[in-house]
Each structure stands twice: as structure tokens, then as C-alpha cells.
Amino acid sequence: MRRSASLLQVLLVFTTMVKTQWSTVSGIYCKEMSPNVYRPHSVTITEFGAIGDGVTLNTKAFRNAIFYLNSFADKGGAQLFVPAGKWLTGSFGLISHLTLSLDKDAVIIGSPDSSDWPVVDPLPSYGRGRELPGKRHQSLIFGSYLTDVIITGANGTIDGQGAIWWGWFHNHTLNYTRPHLVELMYSTNVVISNLTFKNSPFWNIHPVYCSQVLVQHVTILAPLNSPNTDGIDPDSSTNVCINHCYVKNGDDVIAIKSGWDEYGISFAHPSSNISISNITGETRGGAGIAFGSEMSGGISEVRAEGLRVVNSLQGIRIKTAPGRGGYVKNVYIADVSMYNVSIAIRISGNFGEHPDDKYDRNALPMISNITIKDVVGVNVGVAGILEGIHGDNFSNICLSNVSLSVQSAHPWNCSLIEGYSNSVIPESCEQLRSNCRQTSDCYDGSSSSATHGQEPRDTLSTSQLLNPLMKFTLF
Numbered sequence: 153m154r155r156s157a158s159l160l161q162v163l164l165v166f167t168t169m170v171k172t173q174w175s176t177v178s179g180i181y182c183k184e185m186s187p188n189v190y191r192p193h194s195v196t197i198t199e200f201g202a203i204g205d206g207v208t209l210n211t212k213a214f215r216n217a218i219f220y221l222n223s224f225a226d227k228g229g230a231q232l233f234v235p236a237g238k239w240l241t242g243s244f245g246l247i248s249h250l251t252l253s254l255d256k257d258a259v260i261i262g263s264p265d266s267s268d269w270p271v272v273d274p275l276p277s278y279g280r281g282r283e284l285p286g287k288r289h290q291s292l293i294f295g296s297y298l299t300d301v302i303i304t305g306a307n308g309t310i311d312g313q314g315a316i317w318w319g320w321f322h323n324h325t326l327n328y329t330r331p332h333l334v335e336l337m338y339s340t341n342v343v344i345s346n347l348t349f350k351n352s353p354f355w356n357i358h359p360v361y362c363s364q365v366l367v368q369h370v371t372i373l374a375p376l377n378s379p380n381t382d383g384i385d386p387d388s389s390t391n392v393c394i395n396h397c398y399v400k401n402g403d404d405v406i407a408i409k410s411g412w413d414e415y416g417i418s419f420a421h422p423s424s425n426i427s428i429s430n431i432t433g434e435t436r437g438g439a440g441i442a443f444g445s446e447m448s449g450g451i452s453e454v455r456a457e458g459l460r461v462v463n464s465l466q467g468i469r470i471k472t473a474p475g476r477g478g479y480v481k482n483v484y485i486a487d488v489s490m491y492n493v494s495i496a497i498r499i500s501g502n503f504g505e506h507p508d509d510k511y512d513r514n515a516l517p518m519i520s521n522i523t524i525k526d527v528v529g530v531n532v533g534v535a536g537i538l539e540g541i542h543g544d545n546f547s548n549i550c551l552s553n554v555s556l557s558v559q560s561a562h563p564w565n566c567s568l569i570e571g572y573s574n575s576v577i578p579e580s581c582e583q584l585r586s587n588c589r590q591t592s593d594c595y596d597g598s599s600s601s602a603t604h605g606q607e608p609r610d611t612l613s614t615s616q617l618l619n620p621l622m623k624f625t626l627f
């Protein structure tokens with residue numbers, strides 16, 4: 153009796169503690185998530201009339217189940233369990249203190265009818281979407297202003313049935329920008345893990361204006377020729393950790409973003425403290441790790457280690473253009489292997505693609521403190537195409553211990569960049585050799601909180617931090 157009477161009070165205390173720990177313990181968001189996240193209430197989607205036959209539309213069942221679970225949000229949270237089966241649905245929204253858990257052979261399938269994906273306003277940092285008149289389709293799974301959300305499963309699948317959307321895209325019959333598979337906005341303490349994402353209409357996983365986000369043990373698959381099927385796009389988000397993922401898709405494996413031209417500049421939400429490790433990717437149209445092209449709110453403090461990129465167009469990529477403004481700085485990328493990659497490193501100051509013609513051509517991006525080291529590449533087409541912007545040199549571009557077996561007779565093509573290099577094979581371009589005594593100016597990743605993120609599995613699990621009740625049961 154006493155225990156339950158004081159439960160709410162205890163929860164309040166622990167919720168506060170959780171917040172404190174997230175913000176003060178740097179890199180804590182990178183810890184391995186425990187599979188045993190305790191939620192005191194759990195329901196199965198079939199209790200809400202869902203039928204897993206791949207034909208019946210279950211949007212109402214998902215919405216009703218989550219509406220019902222809302223009443224447990226202040227009681228330690230709840231789990232929505234999706235058992236084995238094929239669960240066709242339109243878009244549905246999540247709530248705080250929720251675990252969406254898929255069984256091993258559970259497949260959530262996106263409806264092929266575009267009217268099951270509601271039309272919503274564009275993001276404030278993007279202006280219009282890609283398709284006029286500026287609206288966009290809601291993501292299959294979405295949420296705003298949430299905290300303590302876990303989307304997980306025993307490698308269950310979320311399949312967007314993107315082919316029909318790619319068709320509409322190619323034959324110009326889309327009315328609105330295509331949807332993502334998962335998009336969380338303005339949310340914190342988010343875990344996405346142990347799932348397979350397939351055939352997204354557009355980007356797969358899109359945390360935007362979020363903080364404390366962990367994405368791990370995720371497989372992302374889309375045809376190599378599918379348009380814009382980015383894997384994971386942290387966007388205007390901070391304290392994001394992505395690890396142990398396998399991605400094979402049509403566009404960037406991971407793309408860090410922060411808004412588009414004048415909209416991103418005025419919204420001014422940077423992406424920072426991003427930690428990435430142990431990622432394997434294969435992309436026909438993109439890069440293993442990309443920055444931009446939408447980077448107008450700024451991107452900084454990024455640490456990526458343990459990237460394998462195979463059979464891909466590009467390995468490491470920075471995309472920007474006059475009009476973007478913003479910055480990409482303090483980026484540390486190490487321990488990269490590439491096999492059969494057309495362009496190992498590409499920095500483009502002329503990427504183009506503007507939301508409208510109101511962008512400010514004088515808004516030049518600042519690209520500085522980019523360190524790329526310990527790279528091995530076999531069967532690489534071109535080592536690097538590194539191009540800055542007239543009147544806006546990209547600076548402190550540092551390459552160290554980069555060894556590429558390159559087919560081209562002109563392995564490097566550099567312009568309007570400055571920086572340093574050592575132990576680069578084939579020998580780097582002149583622009584990176586002139587000041588090679590100043591390698592101490594190279595960014596070494598140390599100001600990034602993410603440096604603490606690479607510790608091996610810690611006993612203090614993310615779930616314990618996420619779930620106040622879990623904490624409670626420990627006492």
C-alpha cells in the first residue's frame with residue numbers, strides 16, 4: 153500500500169534523474185540497449201481487431217491500440233506487441249513511454265493507397281518539400297514531442313512497399329513529397345533497434361529536431377536503384393548514436409542534415425554530437441556517410457568509426473552549395489574500409505538543389521576541420537574529388553593514413569580547399585600538401601562527446617535510463 157501510494161512521487165523523482173543523466177553523462181546514449189525493457193502494461197495488436205493477413209487494413213487497430221495505451225503513459229508506460237503475421241496499415245502516430253515491439257516474423261506493411269498516408273505540412277527547416285505545393289505525406293510511423301519511445305523487435309520487419317511510390321516519383325504523378333518509414337520530431341530518449349526496414353518510399357529513419365537518439369542493430373534494405381531511399385538521416389538533432397547497422401539501398405547509407413537554404417538558416421537547429429560506429433553499407437546512388445546536402449542549420453561534432461562501404465558510388469561525402477549557409481565542422485572519420493567504390497572521398501561545393509529561388513546566393517557554408525584517417529580501399533575508381541567554393545575555401549581538410557588502390561591515372565582532383573595530409577597513397581593533391589607541417593591543426597575528434605561512445609557494452613543499459621520503472625525495480 154505504502155509502495156503504491158508513493159509510486160507517483162518516486163516516478164517523478166526518477167524521471168528527473170533520468171533527464172539529468174542523459175544530459176550530464178556524455179555518450180551515455182551510445183550504450184547497448186537491453187532486450188528486457190520492462191513496461192508494466194502490454195497489449196497485442198489483435199486485441200484491437202487487427203488481422204495479420206496482409207490484406208486487411210489495420211490503421212484503425214494501430215490507432216486505437218495506441219490511443220488506449222495513452223492512459224498508461226504516466227504509469228510507467230506500455231508496450232504494443234505485434235505478433236507474427238503481415239499487418240497492412242496506413243500511417244499511425246506513437247506516444248511517449250511506449251515500446252512498439254515486433255515479433256520475429258511480424259511484418260508491418262505500408263498501404264499502397266496514398267490516401268492512407270495523410271498529408272501534412274512541410275518541415276519548418278525545409279520550406280516546401282520536394283514536390284509542390286509543399287505538403288508531404290505523413291510517415292508510416294510518426295511522433296512529435298515525445299519522450300521515452302522504443303521501436304524494436306526480434307528483427308521483425310517494417311516494409312513501406314515503396315515500389316509504387318518510386319513509380320509515382322518517376323512518372324511525375326506525386327502530389328506531395330514521399331513519406332519516410334519512421335519520423336520522430338521534437339522528441340527525446342528514442343531507441344530504434346533490432347528491426348529490418350524495407351522498401352521505404354523515401355528516407356527510412358528520420359529523427360528531426362530530436363535529442364538522445366539510439367539506432368542500433370538495424371538492417372535497412374531497398375533496391376540499389378530506388379530513388380532517395382536514404383538509410384538513417386539524423387536531421388537537426390543532437391546526441392545521436394548509430395551503431396551495428398547494415399544498409400543496402402539506393403541513396404546515402406547515413407546522411408546527417410540540418411535544414412535547407414534560407415529555411416534551415418532561419419530555423420537554425422544544428423546537428424551535433426553524432427556518434428556512428430560499425431556500419432556496413434552498399435549504395436548505388438549515394439555514399440556510406442554523407443553530410444548535407446541540407447546542412448544550413450550547421451553540423452558539428454561528428455565521430456564515425458568502423459565503416460565498411462562496398463560496391464558503392466561514394467565512400468565519404470560532403471554536399472553543399474552557395475545559398476546553404478551553415479557549416480560542417482569538427483568531423484572525425486576513422487577506420488574505414490572500402491571495396492569497389494567509384495569515388496572514395498567527395499566534397500562538393502556546387503551541389504545545387506534549392507527549395508525555391510529566394511535563397512541567398514551570398515550565404516556561403518563554412519566547411520572546416522574535417523579529419524579522415526585510417527582508410528583502406530581496394531578497387532577504388534577515383535581517390536578524391538574535393539571542391540570548395542570561390543571566395544569560400546574549405547579549410548583544415550586532413551587526410552592521414554589513407555591507402556587506396558585506385559584505377560584512375562588522376563586519383564585526386566582538388567580545388568579551393570586547404571588542409572594537410574600524411575601517409576596518403578596515392579599521394580594526395582598539392583592543396584593538401586603545402587602545409588603538411590601543421591597537422592597539429594587537424595581536428596582529432598576530442599572535443600566531441602561522442603568520443604565516449606565507443607566503449608563496449610556497458611552494464612548500465614539505455615533501457616534502464618529510459619524507463620523509470622526499470623530503475624524503480626532495481627531499488
Ligand SMILES: *[C@@H]1O[C@H](CO)[C@@H](O)[C@H](O)[C@H]1NC(C)=O
Nearest residue numbers: 185186187188304345346369
Ligand atoms: C538486439 O540484437 C543484438 C544483436 O543481435 C542483441 O545483442 C541485443 O540483445 C538485441 N536487443 C534487443 C533489445 O532485443
Ligand SMILES: *[C@@H]1O[C@H](CO)[C@@H](O)[C@H](O)[C@H]1NC(C)=O
Nearest residue numbers: 306307308347348369371373
Ligand atoms: C534480420 O533480417 C534481415 C532480412 O531478412 C537479414 O538480412 C538479417 O541478417 C537479419 N538480422 C539478424 C540479426 O538476424
Ligand SMILES: *[C@@H]1O[C@H](CO)[C@@H](O)[C@H](O)[C@H]1NC(C)=O
Nearest residue numbers: 315316317318319320323325
Ligand atoms: C505512374 O506510376 C504509378 C505507380 O507505379 C502507376 O500506377 C501509374 O499507372 C503510372 N502512371 C502513368 C501515367 O504512367
Ligand SMILES: *[C@@H]1O[C@H](CO)[C@@H](O)[C@H](O)[C@H]1NC(C)=O
Nearest residue numbers: 265266267320325326327328
Ligand atoms: C494526385 O491527385 C490526383 C487528383 O486528386 C489523384 O487522382 C492521384 O491519385 C494523386 N496521386 C497520388 C500519387 O496520390
Ligand SMILES: *[C@@H]1O[C@H](CO)[C@@H](O)[C@H](O)[C@H]1NC(C)=O
Nearest residue numbers: 369395396397398430431432
Ligand atoms: C557490427 O554490426 C553487425 C551488424 O550489422 C554485427 O553483426 C557485428 O557483430 C558488429 N561488429 C562488432 C565488432 O560489434
Ligand SMILES: *[C@@H]1O[C@H](CO)[C@@H](O)[C@H](O)[C@H]1NC(C)=O
Nearest residue numbers: 436462463464465492493494
Ligand atoms: C562494383 O560496384 C558496381 C556498382 O557500383 C557493381 O555494378 C559491380 O558489380 C561491382 N563489382 C564487383 C566486382 O562486385
Ligand SMILES: *[C@@H]1O[C@H](CO)[C@@H](O)[C@H](O)[C@H]1NC(C)=O
Nearest residue numbers: 487488525526527528553554
Ligand atoms: C592505418 O589504417 C589501417 C586501416 O584502418 C590500420 O589498420 C593501421 O593500423 C593504420 N596505421 C597506423 C600507423 O595507424
Ligand SMILES: *[C@@H]1O[C@H](CO)[C@@H](O)[C@H](O)[C@H]1NC(C)=O
Nearest residue numbers: 537539562563564565566567
Ligand atoms: C578536375 O575537376 C574539374 C572540375 O570538376 C574538371 O574540370 C577537371 O577536368 C578535373 N581534372 C582532372 C584531371 O580530372
Ligand SMILES: *[C@@H]1O[C@H](CO)[C@@H](O)[C@H](O)[C@H]1NC(C)=O
Nearest residue numbers: 543545566567568569570583
Ligand atoms: C584557396 O585555396 C587555394 C588552394 O586550394 C589557394 O591557392 C588559395 O590561395 C586559397 N584562397 C584563399 C583566399 O585563401
Ligand SMILES: *[C@@H]1O[C@H](CO)[C@@H](O)[C@H](O)[C@H]1NC(C)=O
Nearest residue numbers: 481482520521593594595596
Ligand atoms: C578546429 O579544430 C581545432 C583543433 O581541434 C580547434 O582549435 C578549432 O577551434 C576548430 N575550428 C572550428 C571552426 O571549430
Ligand SMILES: *[C@@H]1O[C@H](CO)[C@@H](O)[C@H](O)[C@H]1NC(C)=O
Nearest residue numbers: 178179390391424425600601
Ligand atoms: C555535446 O556533448 C558535449 C560534451 O558531452 C556537451 O557539453 C554538449 O552540451 C552537447 N551538445 C548538445 C547540443 O547537446
